[in-house]
Amino acid sequence: GENVEQHPSTLSVQEGDSAVIKCTYSDSASNYFPWYKQELGKRPQLIIDIRSNVGEKKDQRIAVTLNKTAKHFSLHITETQPEDSAVYFCAASITGGGNKLTFGTGTQLKVEL
Amino acid sequence: ETGVTQTPRHLVMGMTNKKSLKCEQHLGHNAMYWYKQSAKKPLELMFVYSLEERVENNSVPSRFSPECPNSSHLFLHLHTLQPEDSALYLCASSQQPSGGGIPYNEQFFGPGTRLTVL
Numbered sequence: 001g002e003n004v005e006q007h008p009s010t011l012s013v014q015e016g017d018s019a020v021i022k023c024t025y026s027d028s029a030s031n032y033f034p035w036y037k038q039e040l041g042k043r044p045q046l047i048i049d050i051r052s053n054v055g056e057k058k059d060q061r062i063a064v065t066l067n068k069t070a071k072h073f074s075l076h077i078t079e080t081q082p083e084d085s086a087v088y089f090c091a092a093s094i095t096g097g098g099n100k101l102t103f104g105t106g107t108q109l110k111v112e113l
Numbered sequence: 114e115t116g117v118t119q120t121p122r123h124l125v126m127g128m129t130n131k132k133s134l135k136c137e138q139h140l141g142h143n144a145m146y147w148y149k150q151s152a153k154k155p156l157e158l159m160f161v162y163s164l165e166e167r168v169e170n171n172s173v174p175s176r177f178s179p180e181c182p183n184s185s186h187l188f189l190h191l192h193t194l195q196p197e198d199s200a201l202y203l204c205a206s207s208q209q210p211s212g213g214g215i216p217y218n219e220q221f222f223g224p225g226t227r228l229t230v231l
Binding site: 004006034042043044045046049089091100101102103104105106 | 117153154155156157158161169203219220222223224225
């Protein structure tokens, strides 16, 4: 089955700096890659996603890049703000029956003032 | 109530108890999911229901028994659990494209039930 690895597990940046979180996946058939943000004590919420027919997608301060050949994708957050502090999860969808997402282990991002 | 709701929000049970977790989605979606979230581990998919039929059972022990009576409600029945089953149980829903195929649509999560097994 699909295996998703995510790095780093923790990331601390200064406010205004950029943050990058990287994920790799194992199943070359995967073609949908969402990113979820989970604030402390709250539910995961989708912040951006990318399909395998594009290499990059941007939404304001957030961007995601996908390298299908290398089977890795990354989340980029620019001009970080304290409210960006949360756990971020990447995921990959595996083809076949059912809506199955395989998640990474999460990255705890802390934006320091 | 909007989105995805879950009850109870917190549950403490003994290993011999029987309890049920409830999830309700108010989004008109046709697929629902149960996930387990433990500390330091990725979100683990447990069950997927699509159009009220179970389409995925991710090697979950039989002490967890899901039920999906209609497209808006999902239950997780618990019995003879172990302390290692203590975790946050998250429900989610999405709109699966008609005709099956890969999921392109966002999964909306509920707030979760924090389960502690003593």
